[in-house]
Amino acid sequence: MKKVLSAIIVLFVLALSAGNLFAQTTGRISGKVIDQKTSETLIGATVNIQGTTKAAATDVEGHYVISGLEPGRYTILVRYIGYQSKTISDIEVKAGGNTPLDITVGQAESKALNEVVIKATYRQESVGALYAIQKNSVSISDGISSELIRKSPDRNTSDVLKRVSGTTIQDNKFVVVRGLSDRYNTASLDGAPLPSTEPNRKAFSFDIVPSNLIDNIVISKTASPDIAGDFAGGNVQIMTKDIPDQNFVTIGVGAGYNTLSTFKDFKSGYRSTSDYFAFDDGSRKLVANFPSTEQIVNKQVTGTRNIQSINSLNNDFSVYTNKALPTQNYQLTIGNVKEIGANKNRFGTTVALTYRNSQNITPDLIQRFNDYDYHNSLYKFSTNVGALANFAYSFGKNKITFKNLYNRILDDQFTYRTGTNLSTSSDNRFYAYDLLTKALFKSTVEGEHALGEKNSKIKWNLGYSNIVNDQPDQRKVNYKSLNGGDYVAQVTGLQKENARFFSHLNENIYSGKVDYSLPVNLFKQSTLKVGLNSQYRDRTFGARFLGLVLNTNNPNYPNASDILTRPIETLFGQNAINAGLYNLDELSNPTDRYTANSLTNATYAMLDSKIGEKVRIVYGLRVEKFDLNLESADKTKAKVNLDNLDFLPSVNFTYALTPKANFRASYARTIARPEFRELANFAYYDYELLATVQGEPALKRTSIDNADLRYEFYPSAGQIFSVSAFYKRFQNAIEPYIDDQNSSTTISYFNSKSAYVYGFELEARKALDFVNDSKFFKNTTAYANFSFNKSQVTNPDVVSAKDERLEKKRPLVGQSPYVINAGISHTELDNKLSLNLLFNRLGKRIFYAGGQTYSSVYESPRNVLDFQVGYKVIKNRGEIKFSGSDILHNNYNFTYELDGKPYVPSGQGNIFRNYNIGSNYALSFNYTF
Structure with a gap:
């Protein structure tokens, strides 16, 4: 494992040297385009900056990025076959910054010749997208995002989990969901199952994963066929961060009493x-x-x-x-x-x-x-x-x-x-x-x-x-x-x-x-x-x-x-x-x-x-x-x-x-x-x-x-x-x-x-x-x-x-x-x-x-x-x-x-x-x- 740790440190140094992290004078807009009825991401939607030739198409995750934008305010136009077109105005871009914007679009009501364009402001669209994602989840679930984690004093995942509805922590590291002990709960990390960390019980020790590495946590309390069936209380899904919206280096130091x-x-x-x-x-x-x-x-x-x-x-x-x-x-x-x-x-x-x-x-x-x-x-x-x-x-x-x-x-x-x-x-x-x-x-x-x-x-x-x-x-x-x-x-x-x-x-x-x-x-x-x-x-x-x-x-x-x-x-x-x-x-x-x-x-x-x-x-x-x-x-x-x-x-x-x-x-x-x-x-x-x-x-x-x-x-x-x-x-x-x-x-x-x-x-x-x-x-x-x-x-x-x-x-x-x-x-x-x-x-x-x-x-x-x-x-x-x-x-x-x-x-x-x-x-x- 020392070799594994050394390899990761080498990768860390390479990542630090990659790219020009500090000389950004332009900004970007990035986010996802989703169906407002289902929250499914839309692949291949086009996102244009009006009045310019800058545009992007959404990828397999419905994600888009428009970069190289001078500081200022912009309006974008979203088009997707079978859906109503939509413009979002008043989008502010800052130098060296990323403006996050998830966009919801609705299916077209008819095949009328005249295109109907729905209009919204940046603030209205941000609110609407978040609302749609919350409302349209498949199963009964609860979760917590990295934003809420940052606002708490929690240092590891076990501390974070006790904030989730119906969830408690036993021995400061084992999860209890809906009153069911750790043996009736399962966990996965980035889509792969996590094993029991304990020699004398069926349990995963959630204090292993530091909270600052988490993108989000979702606890599915009801089953669906695409989730492993070995649980009764909750299926804890931990996702760590992958492609960032922009380049950054963050350092943190702390002391406790x-x-x-x-x-x-x-x-x-x-x-x-x-x-x-x-x-x-x-x-x-x-x-x-x-x-x-x-x-x-x-x-x-x-x-x-x-x-x-x-x-x-x-x-x-x-x-x-x-x-x-x-x-x-x-x-x-x-x-x-x-x-x-x-x-x-x-x-x-x-x-x-x-x-x-x-x-x-x-x-x-x-x-x-x-x-x-x-x-x-x-x-x-x-x-x-x-x-x-x-x-x-x-x-x-x-x-x-x-x-x-x-x-x-x-x-x-x-x-x-x-x-x-x-x-x-x-x-x-x-x-x-x-x-x-x-x-x-x-x-x-x-x-x-x-x-x-x-x-x-x-x-x-x-x-x-x-x-x-x-x-x-x-x-x-x-x-x-x-x-x-x-x-x-x-x-x-x-x-x-x-x-x-x-x-x-x-x-x-x-x-x-x-x-x-x-x-x-x-x-x-x-x-x-x-x-x-x-x-x-x-x-x-x-x-x-x-x-x-x-x-x-x-x-x-x-x-x-x-x-x-x-x-x-x-x-x-x-x-x-x-x-x-x-x-x-x-x-x-x-x-x-x-x-x-x-x-x-x-x-x-x-x-x-x-x-x-x-x-x-x-x-x-x-x-x-x-x-x-x-x-x-x-x-x-x-x-x-x-x-x-x-x-x-x-x-x-x-x-x-x-x-x-x-x-x-x-x-x-x-x-x-x-x-x-x-x-x-x-x-x-x-x-x-x-x-x-x-x-x-x-x-x-x-x-x-x-x-x-x-x-x-x-x-x-x-x-x-x-x-x-x-x-x-x-x-x-x-x-x-x-x-x-x-x-x-x-x-x-x-x-x-x-x-x-x-x-x-x-x-x-x-x-x-x-x-x-x-x-x-x-x-x-x-x-x-x-x-x-x-x-x-x-x-x-x-x-x-x-x-x-x-x-x-x-x-x-x-x-x-x-x-x-x-x-x-x-x-x-x-x-x-x-x-x-x-x-x-x-x-x-x-x-x-x-x-x-x-x-x-x-x-x-x-x-x-x-x-x-x-x-x-x-x-x-x-x-x-x-x-x-x-x-x-x-x-x-x-x-x-x-x-x-x-x-x-x-x-x-x-x-x-x-x-x-x-x-x-x-x-x-x-x-x-």
């Missing part, structure tokens, strides 16, 4: 310089000639080889203390576009580098579970580096794009835990050094071509993604004190609180698809669309549980047990290791290693039909064939095989009640397939959850019936009022299974007996000019979205008394009964000054499902308030931003509840977890050349 962390004492384990660049220097990994599992388990590693092997590990357990530095952000983005040849074909590049480093402290995380009463101090060092290199060439009625994204996150967390284990009457001091690196590389080649006189269109996509999840040397050591005595290190045996965990996950995804659309003579206006796509996933995973075990019976060292009272810094000291007092040991389980692959082939056919002036129906069938194979290194365990063929019909109905209002209805059958990790019999002890996570090979896929209704009203461009209702019925819903009867809790998975979820959503975005028509209220926009969700899962039938659970029925894990997003924005001084205030609250939701002994754990609501103030300087090319996130800094509170009432499982109260992460304030500066 956390009220509980910055300039406070920050504790950590071993740190290398490369950690600041999100790469481990290799000192934590096992060396190439490290003994195999079989050699260690069979006691073949003794004497000198034992000592050498132990010394090859990083045995620096010192706790280092420094001051937590402010959060740092650096961004560099370059856009370049060239017109080539007499036809003015366009070649564009967008290249970006991002860097972020943060050091955050959670000073007192209270944790009570299974007779534990613990207080934790968490110190998290995090670095995120990313690179984007997108290239696109548009020629005639064709466009080819080549998009690349690389992102890498290094999280190094040191945990110091104190507290009591009531089951052993011991007081504890626990140390955990936990480094995790995640990397995503994605490359996509896409082509779009218009064919024939009818402008039928073929679109194809080839994608490759690679996910790496590396956990080199997670180290845990616990000290116990009984009856007020000395604290004694628990290193006389290898167990979950004295172990070194090494794991590596690598997954490749190869995908390809082709879509063909053809206008057909059916009803008033119809488009037939058919397609094929295929996706192959290949994963390898391996883990090792190692540790050093003190031999207290060594006759040469009768006082060896004294080592147990050493402090953590010298517990594994060189003198003790070289004296042979420690033996290398390993907990061996062949299920800790598995390989898996899956192949999904799909085909679909759909019709998008306009029936009269007001009715639009999009309907069709998608067929998916899914094959999965998973095999662990334990040959006594049966291989896991899934072989499913699914027929997924869907229909989306839209009725135009008025020119500004729609009524929508939809039905779709979708599925949710088990993830590799959910099927693998691998058992992993999560010291943060105090539980072991284990897969279930017998899982079945989930089948979901989805029904939706929606009323939407668009009073003007950029403004909306909508009401939506939905219902989902699950067959074989996949849910966590909690076995908490033993001293060690296990989390596995099962197919529930039955489950359903229903709810409604409200969304409103409106300028406040209805209060009065003053400039202040015209420049102020308020928005809010509210969703109500109700779900119920019926637990499996009781087979024996030991399966009896406290809860027979409960909500889905991660489901919030309500979600509130609200905000207000205001601009002043001719848009130089911008003010934004954002609010978020979500209702009480299950974090950890209950079992036989403990009820479910619920996450309590929090009020989250964010703000941002921006001011443009240096001829509007620069902008200073001051932002604050989570400024109310409410505690995160998790409690046991049963039937809506507090549940006290062990006399410690009903608190499961409680902590605070403080507020974040940031100052940044961006400048565009």
Whole structure:
């Protein structure tokens, strides 16, 4: 991956040197020409500057560019066969600038000899085009644009997604749509599917993708045949930028302050310089000639080889203390576009580098579970580096794009835990050094071509993604004190609180698809669309549980047990290791290693039909064939095989009640397939959850019936009022299974007996000019979205008394009964000054499902308030931003509840977890050349 990053940097430098970025004396007009009834782009429309010979034709995406315009005001004329001609006046062009203008045109009412020309001004046309795009989407969806992202303090995609109606974020990175947890949602980046980034769950970590690289995000909440059918909540589609409208170079720098962390004492384990660049220097990994599992388990590693092997590990357990530095952000983005040849074909590049480093402290995380009463101090060092290199060439009625994204996150967390284990009457001091690196590389080649006189269109996509999840040397050591005595290190045996965990996950995804659309003579206006796509996933995973075990019976060292009272810094000291007092040991389980692959082939056919002036129906069938194979290194365990063929019909109905209002209805059958990790019999002890996570090979896929209704009203461009209702019925819903009867809790998975979820959503975005028509209220926009969700899962039938659970029925894990997003924005001084205030609250939701002994754990609501103030300087090319996130800094509170009432499982109260992460304030500066 270092070679990949180096290649992207080289491309970045080439893009920087391409073109004359700073000597532009003329300007340009660019945008799209679209059908005002359907928002379909029109290919081959002509756009003329009246009174000149300058003109352009729209490409395969309906995009046009007219460049080389002297500063001034212009009028353009748009013509397209079968449509009314249109003029747009009062278009201002500035030197070195681009004037964006999307244009809507309507179909001709008759074949009259006299041409009718519709007239509009620049402002009227901008408003009308935006309104048409909003109103004419195929399915029920919500989204957010790059413009709104820039007005929020959000740094990555996970922060952005929580602004979308009906969407919440769990663990600050996993998306929940309509109350359905991450496993029921899918994601794609630039048209290619994204894999699960997590080794222990089906989820994509959205904090990987920096927000400044996003062009837009759309969440489809209803299915259509051309969308992959493996989702129930939402299909998250992230698009990054390709051909820019004009040449630019943007630099950004920023610093952040956390009220509980910055300039406070920050504790950590071993740190290398490369950690600041999100790469481990290799000192934590096992060396190439490290003994195999079989050699260690069979006691073949003794004497000198034992000592050498132990010394090859990083045995620096010192706790280092420094001051937590402010959060740092650096961004560099370059856009370049060239017109080539007499036809003015366009070649564009967008290249970006991002860097972020943060050091955050959670000073007192209270944790009570299974007779534990613990207080934790968490110190998290995090670095995120990313690179984007997108290239696109548009020629005639064709466009080819080549998009690349690389992102890498290094999280190094040191945990110091104190507290009591009531089951052993011991007081504890626990140390955990936990480094995790995640990397995503994605490359996509896409082509779009218009064919024939009818402008039928073929679109194809080839994608490759690679996910790496590396956990080199997670180290845990616990000290116990009984009856007020000395604290004694628990290193006389290898167990979950004295172990070194090494794991590596690598997954490749190869995908390809082709879509063909053809206008057909059916009803008033119809488009037939058919397609094929295929996706192959290949994963390898391996883990090792190692540790050093003190031999207290060594006759040469009768006082060896004294080592147990050493402090953590010298517990594994060189003198003790070289004296042979420690033996290398390993907990061996062949299920800790598995390989898996899956192949999904799909085909679909759909019709998008306009029936009269007001009715639009999009309907069709998608067929998916899914094959999965998973095999662990334990040959006594049966291989896991899934072989499913699914027929997924869907229909989306839209009725135009008025020119500004729609009524929508939809039905779709979708599925949710088990993830590799959910099927693998691998058992992993999560010291943060105090539980072991284990897969279930017998899982079945989930089948979901989805029904939706929606009323939407668009009073003007950029403004909306909508009401939506939905219902989902699950067959074989996949849910966590909690076995908490033993001293060690296990989390596995099962197919529930039955489950359903229903709810409604409200969304409103409106300028406040209805209060009065003053400039202040015209420049102020308020928005809010509210969703109500109700779900119920019926637990499996009781087979024996030991399966009896406290809860027979409960909500889905991660489901919030309500979600509130609200905000207000205001601009002043001719848009130089911008003010934004954002609010978020979500209702009480299950974090950890209950079992036989403990009820479910619920996450309590929090009020989250964010703000941002921006001011443009240096001829509007620069902008200073001051932002604050989570400024109310409410505690995160998790409690046991049963039937809506507090549940006290062990006399410690009903608190499961409680902590605070403080507020974040940031100052940044961006400048565009």
